[in-house]
Amino acid sequence: MAPTTASFDQVGYWSPNTASVDWCENNYVVSYYIAEFWNTISSLFIILLGELGLYLCPTKEKRFKVTFRTITVVGIGSTLFHGTLRHKMQLLDELPMIYAATALAFICIENKHGAQGRWLPISLATWLFLTTIFVSITGGKIQFYTFQGSFGILQLIIIYYVTVLHRQQKTIISIRGGQNDSSWLITRAIGVYFFAVTIWLIDLHLCEFVNGVGPQSVLKWNPQLHAWWHVFSISGVYFSTLLIAFQHYVAKGLQPSVYFWKGFAPALTLDPHAQQKAAKLH
Template identity: 85%
Template sequence: MAPTTASFDQIGYWSPNTASVDWCENNYVVSYYIAEFWNTISSLFIILLGELGLYLCPTKERRFKVAFRTLSIVGIGSTLFHGTLRHKMQLLDELPMIYAATALVFICVETKHGPRGRWFPISLATWLLLTTIFVSITGGKLQFYTFQASFGVLQLAIVYYTTVLHIQQKATVLANGGQNNSTWLIRRAMGVYAFAVTIWLIDLHLCEFVNGVGPNSVLKWNPQFHAWWHVLSISGVYFTTLLIAYQHYVAKGLQPTIYLWKGFAPALTLDAARLQKAAKLN
């Protein structure tokens, strides 16, 4: 977190800060109207990837509409939070992150175990309601670590299910004459996200050494690690969501394959004949 220095205490349009965390970007340095300029600008990339994923999704299933659109909402909330450092805007950033991760857990569980019945989404919705209330009414370190614990549990569940599904489906895909593209996806998803978490932790716990100001900083300029966290983490989440979609389509027998849209953005395509047959059955 940001240390208490004159640089971080600059007054701006949205002052005073009421959020439970102040990241390692010097506040109101670039603009009087934007608390953390680079963190705000980088949040727009989250919106972009969320909408791109929705646009490139090969089917119109509601679960993937929710998954990708919720990522866009995370980007909007992140933009408002870092632009103002206000508590209410922080909730618009953090709560959609929990909702997006929960949507992915729901898809993973149903891909692994099949439809669970109404009790499963109702249980998830109840848990989300209680988490929303608790995160909203608490403040300070309690609020911050409650959110991190909730989000962390969801992330671990996603890692577990995607890994297990990858191992189970690998042989099945090859046996059916398909290409095992999921190895490419899972390596990039976990590799990019692991690196993103590393720089997030540096930004959070070692700010005084990397902020470019103050006597303890070993750098003469701030590398804006949290802004890079936005870019890298949403890239990892995009890869992960694509991996989950891939595993979902494999389970449905649709033979998904990966291609690069416009030569740079990974996306999925499905076997047309199998997709048409599945549509008739539904």
């Protein structure tokens, strides 16, 4: 979290800051109109991956449309939040993160246990409603840790289910003779995301040592770790979403595999003989 220094306290168009957190980027240094310039610019990458994931999704099932579009909304909210450091814009960043993670958790639970009926979406919707209210009406450390706690629980649920399903589906894929890209996806999903969490923690708790401006900083320049968190975390989320979709398609017998769109963007494709079945999924 940003220390109290003259550099971080510069006044800009959106001053004063009302968000519950101020990240480790010198405020209003690049532009008088953008509070955290590099954190704002890197948020555009989140929007890009959300829309790319939606475009490349091999089926247009509502669950995946909602997930990828919510990621896009996260990117928009993150752009507004870091550009202004205002509390209302912070909510547009954090609440969609919880919504996207809840959508992924819902898919994971149904991938493992099958369709659960109406009780599951109703329960999740109720929990989201209460979380939204509490995160919205609180401030300071209470707001910050309420959001982090809620989001962290969802992340642990997702990691648990994708790991369990990965182990189970190794056998299914080997029996069916399909291509096992699940290992490739889970390695990158977890590896990239944990790297992102590491630099996020450094940026949050060791800012005075890496901000490039304070007397305790061991660096002469700010590496903009939170901006890199945006890039690596959303890449991890993108890999995780592909993995969860992969597991979903395996359960439906659609024999998914990974390919690289335009030679660089990983995406899923389905067995040609399963296309008619996939077309019926909405």
